Amino acid sequence: MSCEKYAGWMTDAALGEPCAGRESELLAHAMECDACRESLGRARQLRGFVDRGVEALVAGEPSPQFTRHLRRRIAQESRPQRSAGTVWVSAIASALALAVVLAIMFARRPVHNESNSNIASAVNPISAPPGAVTASVAGRRNAERTAPTGDSRRAAQTGAASPTHPVIIVPRGQLAAAAQLSAAINSGRVDGNQLLAAQQEYARPLQVHPIEIAPLEIPALADVTETPAELIPF
Amino acid sequence: MDALAASFPRSAVSPEESLAREFEQRLADCPKLAYRVALGVLHNTAEAEDVAQEAMLRAYRNFHRLRDRDRFRGWLVRMAFRLALDRIRAKGRRERREHDVTRLLEQGQREASVEDLIASREFERQVARALDALPEKLRIVMVLAAIEGYNTREVAKLAGLPEGTVKSRLFLARKKLAESLQCLVKNTPAG
Numbered sequence: 001m002s003c004e005k006y007a008g009w010m011t012d013a014a015l016g017e018p019c020a021g022r023e024s025e026l027l028a029h030a031m032e033c034d035a036c037r038e039s040l041g042r043a044r045q046l047r048g049f050v051d052r053g054v055e056a057l058v059a060g061e062p063s064p065q066f067t068r069h070l071r072r073r074i075a076q077e078s079r080p081q082r083s084a085g086t087v088w089v090s091a092i093a094s095a096l097a098l099a100v101v102l103a104i105m106f107a108r109r110p111v112h113n114e115s116n117s118n119i120a121s122a123v124n125p126i127s128a129p130p131g132a133v134t135a136s137v138a139g140r141r142n143a144e145r146t147a148p149t150g151d152s153r154r155a156a157q158t159g160a161a162s163p164t165h166p167v168i169i170v171p172r173g174q175l176a177a178a179a180q181l182s183a184a185i186n187s188g189r190v191d192g193n194q195l196l197a198a199q200q201e202y203a204r205p206l207q208v209h210p211i212e213i214a215p216l217e218i219p220a221l222a223d224v225t226e227t228p229a230e231l232i233p234f
Numbered sequence: 235m236d237a238l239a240a241s242f243p244r245s246a247v248s249p250e251e252s253l254a255r256e257f258e259q260r261l262a263d264c265p266k267l268a269y270r271v272a273l274g275v276l277h278n279t280a281e282a283e284d285v286a287q288e289a290m291l292r293a294y295r296n297f298h299r300l301r302d303r304d305r306f307r308g309w310l311v312r313m314a315f316r317l318a319l320d321r322i323r324a325k326g327r328r329e330r331r332e333h334d335v336t337r338l339l340e341q342g343q344r345e346a347s348v349e350d351l352i353a354s355r356e357f358e359r360q361v362a363r364a365l366d367a368l369p370e371k372l373r374i375v376m377v378l379a380a381i382e383g384y385n386t387r388e389v390a391k392l393a394g395l396p397e398g399t400v401k402s403r404l405f406l407a408r409k410k411l412a413e414s415l416q417c418l419v420k421n422t423p424a425g
Contacts, residue, residue: 015408050411053361054380058274
């Protein structure tokens with residue numbers, strides 16, 4: 001009966017079960033029982049078998065080149081070099097910086113470029129008095145947007161280049177009206193000089209003559225004749 | 235004044251150089267420890283060397299982060315163990331090995347004695363298979379206990395575990411290994 005009890009402990013004790021009380025009891029029994037002593041011997045042999053097997057697995061040393069190779073790799077690590085990660089980070093940072101610079105450049109683009117596109121083109125105008133109609137139109141920024149035509153661009157370019165063909169800059173919505181006016185002047189239906197004179201007339205400052213106002217003459221109280229209240233007609 | 239002058243070169247050493255020197259002192263014995271831990275997992279000398287190299291390099295890179303330098307060996311051991319496991323998983327070698335060992339088990343049973351069996355290649359593979367089948371937390375204590383016969387306290391320090399935990403895990407690991415290898419012992423006459 002007692003041998004059966006110890007049989008279960010044999011392997012555990014041999015494998016180093018952390019229970020000191022059991023081990024001493026088992027050893028005392030094994031001293032008296034040959035069968036249990038032999039079983040304990042076998043269990044210890046199994047433990048040795050296991051330990052030596054694992055020890056054999058991890059036995060050995062790295063090759064002689066191991067340390068040399070390791071030192072070389074460490075030396076490479078110590079050298080200041082740009083890793084692939086660093087290269088990627090710097091590339092992304094450069095791209096971002098470029099994008100920011102471009103965004104700022106577009107945001108600060110001069111307004112006159114835009115307003116130039118708002119302004120219509122030029123009309124090759126009045127042949128009559130050269131240089132007579134050269135007024136640029138005010139309020140260009142509020143002008144309506146219409147697409148400039150190629151002809152008007154060309155006209156603007158040629159007009160700018162030639163002093164005999166002055167350029168009239170008009171808001172886009174008034175281009176047709178300006179063209180009609182130009183055609184009317186060229187055909188003689190409208191007198192250009194008269195228009196110019198009218199423009200100069202409007203441009204002349206207003207002359208306001210002072211108004212002379214005679215002082216009020218207030219009659220003296222004594223001169224006022226009293227009228228009885230009952231005589232005032234309603 | 236002379237003492238001050240003599241101390242000047244020492245104080246002029248940069249922190250990086252100081253760390254490098256400190257690491258250099260550990261290059262004497264630590265690679266061997268890392269190699270053996272990796273070998274216990276991989277059972278292949280070339281791969282174990284690779285893993286040990288990688289573990290040492292990582293240790294070098296992160297050496298400045300380790301505040302308690304006395305824990306360097308345990309830190310390295312755990313790193314090597316983890317790297318070796320990662321490599322095993324990456325290659326899926328375990329399945330192939332299990333297939334091989336099933337075939338070799340029959341050959342191992344025909345060995346003549348315990349000593350012959352232990353020295354045989356087949357037995358080594360059988361032990362490797364049993365060791366690979368252990369859970370990781372049991373495997374690392376078993377491998378460390380097998381390296382240069384570390385005692386429980388040393389294993390506890392390396393594994394970063396309480397001593398009692400190491401004792402119980404060692405016992406469980408040995409028990410599982412014994413169950414796996416028992417068939418070989420039964421068929422082998424006592425040496």
